[in-house]
Amino acid sequence: MTTIQMKNVSKKIKxxxxxxxxSITCSSGxxxxxxxxxGSGKTMLMRLIAGLILPTKGTIEIDGKQLGKDITFPDSIGxxxxxxxxxxxxxxLQNLKMLASIRKEVDDQRIKEVLAQVxxxxxxxxxxxxxxxxxxxxxxxxxxxxxxYPDIVILDEPxxxxxxxxxxxxxxxxxxxxxxxxxxxxxxxxxxxLDELADSIYLLENGTLAEITEEV
Amino acid sequence: MDESTPAGTFIDYLFSMFAGIKEYxxxxxxxxxxxxxxxxxxxxxxxxxxxxPSRDLSSLGINILIRTKGRIIWWISKCLWNICYVxxxxxxxxxxxxxxxxIMKEPISLNINPMFVNDLLEAESPYDTFSNQLVYIIxxxxxxxxxxxxxxxxxxxxxxxxxxxxxxMAVILLSSAYLFTPYLAGNYGMPIRSNHxxxxxxxxxxxxxxxxxxxxxxxxxxCFYFRRYDILDMEENK
Amino acid sequence: MHKTFxxxxxxxxxxxxxxxxxxxxxxxxxxxxxxxxxYMIDSYAAFEHQNKVYTNNGNPMIQQFSLFNHWIxxxxxxxxxxxxxxxxxxxxxxxYSWSYFIENKIGYVKSIVxxxxxxxxxxxxxxxTFVSGGLVVxxxxxxxxxxxxxxxxxxxxxxxxxxxxxxDHGSLWSGLFYTHPIIYVLLYLILDFVFAGLxxxxxxxxxxxxxxxxxxxxIPFFFILILHYSRTFLxxxxxxxxxxxxxxxxxxxxNYANGGMVLTQGLLFFILTFGITMKLGVKREVF
Numbered sequence: 001m002t003t004i005q006m007k008n009v010s011k012k013i014k015x016x017x018x019x020x021x022x023s024i025t026c027s028s029g030x031x032x033x034x035x036x037x038x039g040s041g042k043t044m045l046m047r048l049i050a051g052l053i054l055p056t057k058g059t060i061e062i063d064g065k066q067l068g069k070d071i072t073f074p075d076s077i078g079x080x081x082x083x084x085x086x087x088x089x090x091x092x093l094q095n096l097k098m099l100a101s102i103r104k105e106v107d108d109q110r111i112k113e114v115l116a117q118v119x120x121x122x123x124x125x126x127x128x129x130x131x132x133x134x135x136x137x138x139x140x141x142x143x144x145x146x147x148x149y150p151d152i153v154i155l156d157e158p159x160x161x162x163x164x165x166x167x168x169x170x171x172x173x174x175x176x177x178x179x180x181x182x183x184x185x186x187x188x189x190x191x192x193x194l195d196e197l198a199d200s201i202y203l204l205e206n207g208t209l210a211e212i213t214e215e216v
Numbered sequence: 217m218d219e220s221t222p223a224g225t226f227i228d229y230l231f232s233m234f235a236g237i238k239e240y241x242x243x244x245x246x247x248x249x250x251x252x253x254x255x256x257x258x259x260x261x262x263x264x265x266x267x268x269p270s271r272d273l274s275s276l277g278i279n280i281l282i283r284t285k286g287r288i289i290w291w292i293s294k295c296l297w298n299i300c301y302v303x304x305x306x307x308x309x310x311x312x313x314x315x316x317x318x319i320m321k322e323p324i325s326l327n328i329n330p331m332f333v334n335d336l337l338e339a340e341s342p343y344d345t346f347s348n349q350l351v352y353i354i355x356x357x358x359x360x361x362x363x364x365x366x367x368x369x370x371x372x373x374x375x376x377x378x379x380x381x382x383x384x385m386a387v388i389l390l391s392s393a394y395l396f397t398p399y400l401a402g403n404y405g406m407p408i409r410s411n412h413x414x415x416x417x418x419x420x421x422x423x424x425x426x427x428x429x430x431x432x433x434x435x436x437x438x439c440f441y442f443r444r445y446d447i448l449d450m451e452e453n454k
Numbered sequence: 455m456h457k458t459f460x461x462x463x464x465x466x467x468x469x470x471x472x473x474x475x476x477x478x479x480x481x482x483x484x485x486x487x488x489x490x491x492x493y494m495i496d497s498y499a500a501f502e503h504q505n506k507v508y509t510n511n512g513n514p515m516i517q518q519f520s521l522f523n524h525w526i527x528x529x530x531x532x533x534x535x536x537x538x539x540x541x542x543x544x545x546x547x548x549x550y551s552w553s554y555f556i557e558n559k560i561g562y563v564k565s566i567v568x569x570x571x572x573x574x575x576x577x578x579x580x581x582x583t584f585v586s587g588g589l590v591v592x593x594x595x596x597x598x599x600x601x602x603x604x605x606x607x608x609x610x611x612x613x614x615x616x617x618x619x620x621x622d623h624g625s626l627w628s629g630l631f632y633t634h635p636i637i638y639v640l641l642y643l644i645l646d647f648v649f650a651g652l653x654x655x656x657x658x659x660x661x662x663x664x665x666x667x668x669x670x671x672x673i674p675f676f677f678i679l680i681l682h683y684s685r686t687f688l689x690x691x692x693x694x695x696x697x698x699x700x701x702x703x704x705x706x707x708x709n710y711a712n713g714g715m716v717l718t719q720g721l722l723f724f725i726l727t728f729g730i731t732m733k734l735g736v737k738r739e740v741f
Contacts, residue, residue, distance in 0.1 A: 052564060053739040073568045085561035089473060098469075102461050102569040144565065244523070245617045247530035247707045250540050250699075252683045260676070267668045379671055383482070383544060390540055394533045 002028045002063055002076075002151040002183050004049060009058035011048060011207075018044045020207045021058070028151070031174060031184040033198030035191070041207035042187045043081060046154050049185065050079050062152070078150035080158055084141025088130035092120065092140045095129055096147060105148050118143040119169055134161035142173060153177050155186045159193060171197060221331075226324040227351055228332050229313050233257070234358040235337050236406025238414065239396040251393050254406065255386075261362045262369055262385050265301055269294050269370050270378050291442045295435055298366045306359045326351045333413065341413045349420050350412040357423055361405030364430035365389075371438040401426050459574045462566070466582035469553065471589065476549035479590050483538065483545050487594035488601070490526040490534025495605040498524060518618045520609040522635045525599040527642055527704040530620075538594065539703055543678040546587035546650040547671050551657030554579050555670050558661070563740055576735035580655055580728060587654025588647035595643055610635055625710035626701070642704040648720065649702055653678065655727040662734045685709075 004026040011019040019041050026032045034042045047053045048060060051073040060067040062074045086095040096111045115125045118139040124132075132140065138161045145153055158170045167190075174197050177184050188194045194201060203211040237251040272294070317324050328346045333339045365385050372381040392402020396409070403409050404423035411417035470476065501519050522528050526535050538545075557563050567575050611619045611632055621631045630638040656674035664670055682697040685708075694712035695701040698719065701711035 047741070050564070050568060052568075052741070072571055077568050079564070079568065081561065081564060083561065085565065087469075087557075087560075087562060098465055099565055099569065101465055102458055102566065104457075104461060148569075242531040244518075244529070244531065247620070248536050249708065250536065250682075252679060252686075255540075256676070256679050256683060259679070263668070263672055263676070267666060379548065379668060380478070382668075382672070383541070383548075386541060386544065387537060390537055391533060394536050 001181075003061075004074075004152065004183055004185075005059075005061045006049070007059050007061070009048060009055045009060060011044060011053065012056045013053075018207050019048065019055070022204075022207075022209050023058075024202060024209070026183045026185060028181045028183055029178055030200070031178050031186060031198045033194040033201035034185065034187040034204060035194060035201055036187075036204035040204040042204055043156050044207070045204065046079065046081060046156055046185060046187070049152070050074065050077055050081070050154060074152050076148070076151040077154065078145035078148065078152070079154035079156075080141045080145050081154065081156045083160075084137045084144070086129045086137070086140060086144070088128070091126050091128055092132065092136070092143075093122070093125035095140070096125075096143060099144055100147060103148065111147065114143045114147050117146070117173065119166065135163060135166055138162055139166065139169075142170065146173060146177060149180065149182075151182055153182045153184045155184070157187055157189065159188060159190060167193065222329050223322050224332065225322065225327050225329065226313055226317050227326045227354060228329050229316065229322070230310070231328065231354050231407060232332070232336060233309070233313075234354060234405075235339075235408040236402075237393060238339055238408055239416075240394055248394060250390065251406070255389055255393070257358075258362060258365065258389055258402075258405070259382075259386060261302060261305055262365060262382060264305075265298055265366050266369065266373070266378050266382050269298070270373055287442050288439055291438055294370065295367060295438070298370055299363055302359060302362045302366055306362070328354075333408075337408055339408045339413050342415060343413070347412050350407065350410055353410050353412065353420060353423070354407045357407060357410075357427075358405050360423070360427040360431075361401055364401055364427050364434070367431055367434035367438075371434040371441070374438065374441050398422055398426070401430055458570045459578065462570050462574050463578040463581060466578040467585060470550040470582040470586035473550065475552075476586055476590060479545050479548040480593060483590055483594040484597055486534050486538040486541070487526055487598035488534070490529065490532045490538065491598050491601045493532040493534060494524040494526075494529055494602055498606045515615065517609050517612045518615045519606065520611055520635075521599070521603050521606045522608065522611050522631070522639065523618055523705060524606045525595075525602045525639070527595060527599070527639070527646070527702075530703060530705065530707045535703075539699055541675075542591055542646075542650055542699065542702065543653045543675040544672075545590055546653040547657040547674055549590050549654070550583050550586035551654045551674075552661075552667055552671055553583065554658055555661040555665075555667055559665075561741075567740060572736045572740075573732070576731050579735075580658060580731050583654045583658045584651035588651035591650035592643060592647040595646060599639065599643075608636070620706040621704075622706065622710055624712075625706060626713045626716060631704075639704065642702075645716070646702050649698055649723075652720065652723040652727060653698075655731065656723065659727040659730040662730055662738075 004024075006022055006024045009019060009022045010017060022045065024032070034045060036042050044053070048055055051067045051071070054068040062071065065071045067074070086092070090098065093111065093115065096114070097108070100106050100111055112122060115122065120136065120139050120143065124136060129137070129140070138158070142155070142158055145155065155174070159167045162170065171193065174184055174186065186194070186197060201213040202209055234254065234257070236254045237249070240248050242248070314324055316322075328350060330341070330344050330346065333341050333346070365388065369381050369385050372384060388400065389402050392400040392405070397403060398418055404418055404426060407413065409417050411419050498519055505514050526538060529535055557566075563575065611621070613619070613632055616622075619631070621628045627638050627641055630641070653674050656677065657670050660673045661670045664673070678698055682699045685695070685697045688696065693709050694715050695706070695709040696715060700707045700709070701716055
């Protein structure tokens, strides 16, 4: 059971407040949706949860451990922030293998399984990443997120560049991750998708929490 | 200053800046020393023109390229940009030396002092006086060398990664310093190796010919290649 | 956590060495080293021929021609030597020094640091960059000495021919040169490896401040060239070598290598590059 607790979190970057006094709690088996216009602070909030940036004020606790104090990053996290980022010179498969070999928690079988799960054939997995289409890159990005069964799944606009079948695939994966017991945090411009997937939705406006919709 | 030492003129300072090194004769007892001042000058100009053309093809330039409706025009514009850049750099060098002369109260003249040529530049010149053509060589040839190598570097960047293209230019410059041969352009870019300074030196017309071949050759190869060049590839070259 | 670091360093080293930039640069460096070997073997063959012609006619000066003044680090008059030693700072940075800049730019750093830690990521990046730069210079040097050794005998140098051995009393490890030249050469190979590694990490450190790939790669090269040029201001004032382009060569080219100066510069380069990488890398937020 994993719980993320953000308490009165604010973040200033170069004098500009990008997140202002936000308090959110997310738990295992729940999908939390973030909504807001471009630049409202959704991605920044996700970066804060991932420990990539630290709050100027307030605290973020993962299972009671404070980010930036007790732990640097959450112990088990998979994330897709903005664009998928892999190395051009390697194939999709090699990229995933490289990520998996850092912790060595999953084997090659799991990598192949995950590739199939996101709709990429083994053959396309062997192609160089720079040869991938935008949709394929996005699929590989999602594969990278769920690869090691993370406790926290962060998906920032996961349906970007995807066709209809790809969007359905994302929905399926989000549901699977939820059932597995992961904390899922998702942003999506398509309100219907967010409404369909999220258990609670937070609306962000200029870095401030404007509205909370529980149990959609 | 010693009374017997004449004042250094504008052209003397330029000569010392662009001179290069005299012919190197390999010997176990005489180590080769790179002409680092000369090398730094040319490499720095090559470096400063390396990034812009390739970057331009990967971002804003694509929009400009589409709007110009002609790849050749785009290529010509890049060549002109390159030439103008070099001209401005040399103009700045000339102005800086003039200002330096004004401050130091040195004569702004085009008279070369033979004493400096042999004592400071160690040219081992047999001549006591130097012709006007040497003045043109000092003023023009380093600039022509920069233009030629810059265009060559840009053309080469279409074929190989820009950094490797820069590496090739560094090899050309170093080889020119080491090898005393009329086939390496760097030799003409060292006024100290002119036939007006040393007996077996390189001629003015030979230099002009080689620079023309390099400039026109680079431009033509670039034109030919760029017509069919896949702009997608340039993105990877960044 | 320790295990993660071992995995990470393995991945980084693999990325640093198994990439086309490393291979291309290594090939270019090897060509320079082979040029030098060819030239020196040829020059030795000419000497041998001369010995046959003038046989029994005076001192053959056998000790004048040895492996230790014919390998690329011992000779300073071939084109191969000129290209190799002048371009060391450029060759060292090409294989992998750009890697952090690219990974940061595309956002790949996020995926790694969240699976390990910033400290582990930057330390492994520093080590991999260092090793790639060092190896790309070390391998051609080793290839050169092995090839030259096949043709030129490894005669222990003698001080009787000072003109042909520019290693004087007081210069770095000079005692070893005239007694255990192989150890002397090995020490120089290590020195060259270390400095090439440090040149490579200069680019890594620079990438924390500059956002232009070409500048990141070329700044160490220009810095070393400027340092090389600055030695001209010390002519007739300071008689020890201050330019790495000269003191990385096992025999003196202009001034003699001073151990203190080499150590000071090496430590300074290390402290600055390692300090910047680890301090800023760990401190800075990842976007």
